[in-house]
Amino acid sequence: MRAEWRYSCRSQPVPGPRVRPRSSRGRSRAVPASWFKTRDRVFGQLLDDPIGYGACAEYVVTSEEPKEGVLVRIPDGLDFATAAALPTAASTALGAVDAVNCGSGEKLLIIGATGGTGVFATRIAAARGVHVIATAAPQADAVVRARSAQDTVDYRARPVGEVVADRWPHGLDGIVDLVGDVAAFEAAAHLKDGRNAVSIDFAATEELQKSGRIRAVNHVHDDKLNRITEVGRMAVEGTLGIVVERRVPLGEAAQAFERNRRGGARGKTVIDMTAG
Structure with a gap:
């Protein structure tokens, strides 16, 4: 069974290593463009340089409009851990x-x-x-x-x-x-x-x-802006019945990846930068 891996983060304008997870949530910081304000709660899919196909770090750098991914504001009523589990899956x-x-x-x-x-x-x-x-x-x-x-x-x-x-x-x-x-x-x-x-x-x-x-x-994942916005709305309404199966600290990320690769997942794994 394939699985996606989620994490929690904050972003800042400095380069970082390329690491695996694709979906994120956090607060924006030092953003010069117009879509987001500093400290906005955001979530989305990060598929862009210098991140590569995702990120797993305390701080992540990305553009407002990643080439293949997307960032949107987290709707009111949705917590960070739940938001982190949503975007790709x-x-x-x-x-x-x-x-x-x-x-x-x-x-x-x-x-x-x-x-x-x-x-x-x-x-x-x-x-x-x-x-x-x-x-x-x-x-x-x-x-x-x-x-x-x-x-x-x-x-x-x-x-x-x-x-x-x-x-x-x-x-x-x-x-x-x-x-x-x-x-x-x-x-x-x-x-x-x-x-x-x-x-x-x-x-x-x-x-x-x-x-x-x-x-x-x-089917290729399409219309990402509207779809990720929609799943945020559905999550707040309770339609999705989100199951966060595991919340693990960054230090246990490798073990969490391996568990998911072996199959048997029954929900989402969230890598929480504030934990442990």
Whole structure:
């Protein structure tokens, strides 16, 4: 299971080392441009030089408009730790759910529903009235149901496509893949005509993309400013049901990365610069 890693920070105009996490929260400092004031609470996705693909430090330097990322103000009512868990995972989930375009009462299979992005995708889809079917190992079944999935598929016991064909013989209305599971994504063969199969991790093969019966796409994280602003609003409203599984100090960041790489995440890991 892939995972994203979050941290808490403050920013200042000095260069720093390139380090791994992409999503951040903190207060702006010494900003000459017009969008933010000094001490504004901000969060977003940092994909820009000199940071590279993210940052994990007490102070971070970035532009107001990172080349590929984005910074926005943290809305009132949202704390720093929660804000740090949002930008990449929640906005990616929102983009994927928007792209699959399932409506109230329609059946959506989410592959990778137990991870950080999957939790958000499940919550967002369920808030729209979508019937969410989540892939999950038996030990995670109760967890994903508590997070608004209505049905589960044990991807370890049988091929996901076989289970879908048996349990939903009239077909699904959409599929979202969050983990690059090409084999599970083949359940797209059981979509209704004209419906969407969306992967954020390149599970949509060229053959599947050429299908004239359904639309299969590898979705790229887009419209970041509006999506990150929207997930901030949704977090304040309580739609996302954010799960911060671990808060660790910077000194334990390496161990936290390794735990997440091994899989089994059930929520977000926040690296807190004020802790420990």
